[in-house]
Amino acid sequence: MTNLVPHIPDNAPFTLEQRAWLNGFLAGLFSRNQLELEASAAANAQLTPLTILFGSQTGNAEALAKMLSKQAGKRGFAPTVYEMDDYPFDNLKHENRLLVITSTYGDGDPPDNAQSFWEKLTSDESISLVHVEYSVLALGDTNYEKFCQFGKNIDLRFSSLGAKRAYQRVDCDVDYDDLFESWMSGVLPAIQSSDVSPPASIALNAAAARPDVEEGYSKKNPFPATVMRVLRLNESRSEKDTRHVEISLAGSGLKYKVGDALGIWPRNCANEVDALINVLGFDPDVEVDVAKEGPKRLHEALVDCFDISKVTRPFLQWLLEKTGSSMLEELLYPENKERLNEYLWGREILEVLNEIPNLNVTPHEFALSLKPLQPRLYSIASSPNAHPDEVHLTVGVVQYDSHGRLHHGVCSGFLARLVEPGSAVPVFISPSKNFSLPDDPDTPIVMVGPGTGIAPFRAFLEERRCQGAKGKQWLFFGNPYEQTDFLYRDEITEMLDEGCLTRFDAAFSRDQREKVYVQHRMIEQAEELYRWLEEGAHFYVCGDAQRMAKDVHEALHRVIQTAGGFSEDAAAEYVQRLQAEKRYQRDVY
Ligand SMILES: Cc1cc2nc3c(=O)[nH]c(=O)nc-3n(C[C@H](O)[C@H](O)[C@H](O)COP(=O)(O)OP(=O)(O)OC[C@H]3O[C@@H](n4cnc5c(N)ncnc54)[C@H](O)[C@@H]3O)c2cc1C
Ligand SMILES: NC(=O)c1ccc[n+]([C@@H]2O[C@H](COP(=O)([O-])OP(=O)(O)OC[C@H]3O[C@@H](n4cnc5c(N)ncnc54)[C@H](OP(=O)(O)O)[C@@H]3O)[C@@H](O)[C@H]2O)c1
Ligand SMILES: Cc1cc2nc3c(=O)[nH]c(=O)nc-3n(C[C@H](O)[C@H](O)[C@H](O)COP(=O)(O)O)c2cc1C
Incomplete structure (x- = not known):
C-alpha cells in the first residue's frame, strides 16, 4: 500500500527536534481512523x-x-x-x-x-x-x-x-x-x-x-549534589585561581549533553553575613520573613536567600529614602551615571553601609530591600559518556582587593570554599539548544576558548573521543602565562598525541612584551582556518563576552575577507550564513 502519511521535508523551517516531533505527530494523526481525524480537526478549528x-x-x-x-x-x-x-x-x-x-x-x-x-x-x-x-x-x-x-x-x-x-x-x-x-x-x-x-x-x-514534560530536578527544585573533587588548575604562584570541580549526579536522574550548563545555587559566606549583621547592629537570631519560605533566622536568611553583595540602583534609592544621604542623592541624579558606576566599582553592600550612616531600619525592612540570591551557570566541562553520573566544571574564582577587603564572587567563592569532598551543592541542568556538537561526527570543528572558555571544549573533545569521531578538531586557547596558566595541559597534550585533537594554538598573552590573544592566532592562521570553514567546519566561541567574543567576531570577519578574498559586506554575509546554519555558535558570559 502507498504510504499516504505526510512528512515534513528536511528543508522545512523547523529545528531537528521540531521536525522529529511534527513527523511523529503527523504519523500519529494519520494512523487514526477518518472519523477521529475529522473530530480532531473540528475541535482544533474552534x-x-x-x-x-x-x-x-x-x-x-x-x-x-x-x-x-x-x-x-x-x-x-x-x-x-x-x-x-x-x-x-x-x-x-x-x-x-x-x-x-x-x-x-x-x-x-x-x-x-x-x-x-x-x-x-x-x-x-x-x-x-x-x-x-x-x-x-x-x-x-x-x-x-x-x-x-x-x-x-x-x-x-x-x-x-x-x-x-x-x-x-x-x-x-x-x-x-x-x-x-x-x-x-x-x-x-x-x-x-x-x-x-x-x-x-x-x-x-x-x-x-506536546506531552507534559516531567520536570524532576530543576532550577526551582535543585538536586543536592555531592562535590567529589576540587583541583586548582593554575600553579600556586599564578594571579589566577581556576578550579576544576567534579560533582556527582548519582541518584538524581539528571541527564545532560555536551554544550549544556550546570546551574548552581550558592550560599553566601557566613563571615560576610556576620560582618553585615554587625554593621547594622542586628541580632542574628531574630526572625525575618522570606518570600515563599516563611520565617527564618536572620543569619540563615542572609546566607541562603538574599543577594548581600551587589549594590543595585533600587537598593540605593531605598537607602536614600531611609537616610536622606546627600551624597547618595547626588550620585543618583540621572546625569551622574558615570560617577555612580565609578563609586560602585569594587564596593559591595557592606562598603556602602559602612559609608552611609544613620540607617535605622528593622531586620525585616532590610531584608525586603535585598534582591533574592540567584543561581549562576557554568558551562559543563565533561562528557556524560566519558564520566557517567558526573559533571565537571572549570570555575574562575572571582577575587579582588578593594576598599581594604578581599572580595570573593558569591558562587565561585562558594565553590572555592567547598574543598572538602562530600560537601553538598544544589544544582540543576540548564540545557543549551544553541551550543552543541554537529550531528555528524565527521564534521570538522574549530573551538575558541581562552581562560575558563575552555570548559565546554573539554566536554566536546571527550565526547567526540567517545564517539570515535573522525571529524578534525582545532582548539584555540589563551591565558596569561604558559608556565602557570595552561589549563588541562596534560589532557590537551594527550589528545594531540592521540591525534584526536588535530590542531592546537595557544596565545599566552603575557609571555612576551606585546599581548597575544586567540584572535591574533586566528589571523596568523587565516588561510588554514578559512579552508576548514569551507570544508564545513562549525566554529565555536566560549568565554568573556565583553571583549574577547567581540574581538574574535571581528577577527572571523577578517579571516574570511583576507583568506577568502571577500569584501567587508560579503564577509559579513558569510558570517551571517554561518550563524543561520548554526555553524557559528557562542557560549559567552
Ligand atoms: C551560560 C554561562 C556559562 C558560564 N560558564 C562559566 C564557566 O564555565 N566558568 C566560569 O568561571 N564562569 C562561567 N560563567 C560565569 C558564572 O556564571 C558567574 O558569573 C561567575 O562565576 C561569577 O559569579 P560569582 O557569583 O562568583 O561572582 P559575583 O558575585 O556575581 O561577582 C561578579 C562581579 O564582581 C565584580 N568584580 C569582579 N572582578 C572585580 C574587580 N577586579 N574589581 C571590582 N569588582 C569586580 C563585578 O561587578 C562582577 O560582575 C558562565 C556564565 C554563563 C551565563
Ligand atoms: N559576567 C560575569 O559575571 C563574569 C564572571 C566571571 C568571569 N567573566 C568573564 O569571563 C572571562 C573568563 O575569565 P577567565 O579568567 O577565565 O579568562 P579571561 O580573563 O578571559 O582571560 C583569558 C585570556 O584572555 C586574554 N584576553 C584579555 N582580553 C582579551 C581580548 N580582548 N581578546 C582575547 N583575549 C583576551 C587574557 O589576557 P590578559 O589578561 O593578559 O589581557 C587571558 O590571556 C573573564 O574575562 C570575565 O570577563 C564574567
Ligand atoms: C552576559 C549576560 C549579559 C546580560 N545582559 C543583560 C542586559 O544588558 N540587560 C538585562 O536586562 N539583562 C541582562 N542579562 C540578564 C538576562 O537577560 C537574564 O538573566 C534573563 O533572565 C536570562 O534569560 P534567558 O535564560 O532566557 O536567556 C544578562 C545576562 C548575562 C549572563
Whole structure:
C-alpha cells in the first residue's frame, strides 16, 4: 500500500527536534481512523490560534514560553511555540495573535537565538503588522544598565509597524515568577477577546499537543549534589585561581549533553553575613520573613536567600529614602551615571553601609530591600559518556582587593570554599539548544576558548573521543602565562598525541612584551582556518563576552575577507550564513 502519511521535508523551517516531533505527530494523526481525524480537526478549528515566540540564551524565557503554551492550551488556544530565529518570518503576514517572551544580553542586545529575527524585523520598513495583537514579557536583570532593553525594543518595533498591544509589556528582574504569572493571567483573556480577523492559514497545534514534560530536578527544585573533587588548575604562584570541580549526579536522574550548563545555587559566606549583621547592629537570631519560605533566622536568611553583595540602583534609592544621604542623592541624579558606576566599582553592600550612616531600619525592612540570591551557570566541562553520573566544571574564582577587603564572587567563592569532598551543592541542568556538537561526527570543528572558555571544549573533545569521531578538531586557547596558566595541559597534550585533537594554538598573552590573544592566532592562521570553514567546519566561541567574543567576531570577519578574498559586506554575509546554519555558535558570559 502507498504510504499516504505526510512528512515534513528536511528543508522545512523547523529545528531537528521540531521536525522529529511534527513527523511523529503527523504519523500519529494519520494512523487514526477518518472519523477521529475529522473530530480532531473540528475541535482544533474552534481553538484560537496563538503564536508564542521566545528569545533565550540560558533557558529562562524558553521555560516560561513552554509554561505559557501549556496554560494557553488549557484556555482554548491552539498555541505554537517558536524560538525567534526558527520562526518562518513570512508567517508574520498571517499572524493575528503573537506573544513574545525574551531576555536581553550584551549591551541591551538580543539573545543569540533572536538575532536574525531582529535583523529581519528592523531591516524592512515595508512590513505591516496592523493585523497583529501582541504583548511582550521582557526578562532581564536590573544590575545591567540596559534593563530588559531587547524586550523593550521588540515592543516598540511591533508597535511602530502597526501592531496593537493587547496587553502592556512587563519587564522582569531576575525573580520573574510572580510577574510572569500575573502577565500570563492578564494577557491570555485580553488577547482571546481581541477582535482580530481569523488567520489565513491554520497553524499546527504543536506545542499544545506536546506531552507534559516531567520536570524532576530543576532550577526551582535543585538536586543536592555531592562535590567529589576540587583541583586548582593554575600553579600556586599564578594571579589566577581556576578550579576544576567534579560533582556527582548519582541518584538524581539528571541527564545532560555536551554544550549544556550546570546551574548552581550558592550560599553566601557566613563571615560576610556576620560582618553585615554587625554593621547594622542586628541580632542574628531574630526572625525575618522570606518570600515563599516563611520565617527564618536572620543569619540563615542572609546566607541562603538574599543577594548581600551587589549594590543595585533600587537598593540605593531605598537607602536614600531611609537616610536622606546627600551624597547618595547626588550620585543618583540621572546625569551622574558615570560617577555612580565609578563609586560602585569594587564596593559591595557592606562598603556602602559602612559609608552611609544613620540607617535605622528593622531586620525585616532590610531584608525586603535585598534582591533574592540567584543561581549562576557554568558551562559543563565533561562528557556524560566519558564520566557517567558526573559533571565537571572549570570555575574562575572571582577575587579582588578593594576598599581594604578581599572580595570573593558569591558562587565561585562558594565553590572555592567547598574543598572538602562530600560537601553538598544544589544544582540543576540548564540545557543549551544553541551550543552543541554537529550531528555528524565527521564534521570538522574549530573551538575558541581562552581562560575558563575552555570548559565546554573539554566536554566536546571527550565526547567526540567517545564517539570515535573522525571529524578534525582545532582548539584555540589563551591565558596569561604558559608556565602557570595552561589549563588541562596534560589532557590537551594527550589528545594531540592521540591525534584526536588535530590542531592546537595557544596565545599566552603575557609571555612576551606585546599581548597575544586567540584572535591574533586566528589571523596568523587565516588561510588554514578559512579552508576548514569551507570544508564545513562549525566554529565555536566560549568565554568573556565583553571583549574577547567581540574581538574574535571581528577577527572571523577578517579571516574570511583576507583568506577568502571577500569584501567587508560579503564577509559579513558569510558570517551571517554561518550563524543561520548554526555553524557559528557562542557560549559567552
Ligand atoms: C551560560 C554561562 C556559562 C558560564 N560558564 C562559566 C564557566 O564555565 N566558568 C566560569 O568561571 N564562569 C562561567 N560563567 C560565569 C558564572 O556564571 C558567574 O558569573 C561567575 O562565576 C561569577 O559569579 P560569582 O557569583 O562568583 O561572582 P559575583 O558575585 O556575581 O561577582 C561578579 C562581579 O564582581 C565584580 N568584580 C569582579 N572582578 C572585580 C574587580 N577586579 N574589581 C571590582 N569588582 C569586580 C563585578 O561587578 C562582577 O560582575 C558562565 C556564565 C554563563 C551565563
Ligand atoms: N559576567 C560575569 O559575571 C563574569 C564572571 C566571571 C568571569 N567573566 C568573564 O569571563 C572571562 C573568563 O575569565 P577567565 O579568567 O577565565 O579568562 P579571561 O580573563 O578571559 O582571560 C583569558 C585570556 O584572555 C586574554 N584576553 C584579555 N582580553 C582579551 C581580548 N580582548 N581578546 C582575547 N583575549 C583576551 C587574557 O589576557 P590578559 O589578561 O593578559 O589581557 C587571558 O590571556 C573573564 O574575562 C570575565 O570577563 C564574567
Ligand atoms: C552576559 C549576560 C549579559 C546580560 N545582559 C543583560 C542586559 O544588558 N540587560 C538585562 O536586562 N539583562 C541582562 N542579562 C540578564 C538576562 O537577560 C537574564 O538573566 C534573563 O533572565 C536570562 O534569560 P534567558 O535564560 O532566557 O536567556 C544578562 C545576562 C548575562 C549572563
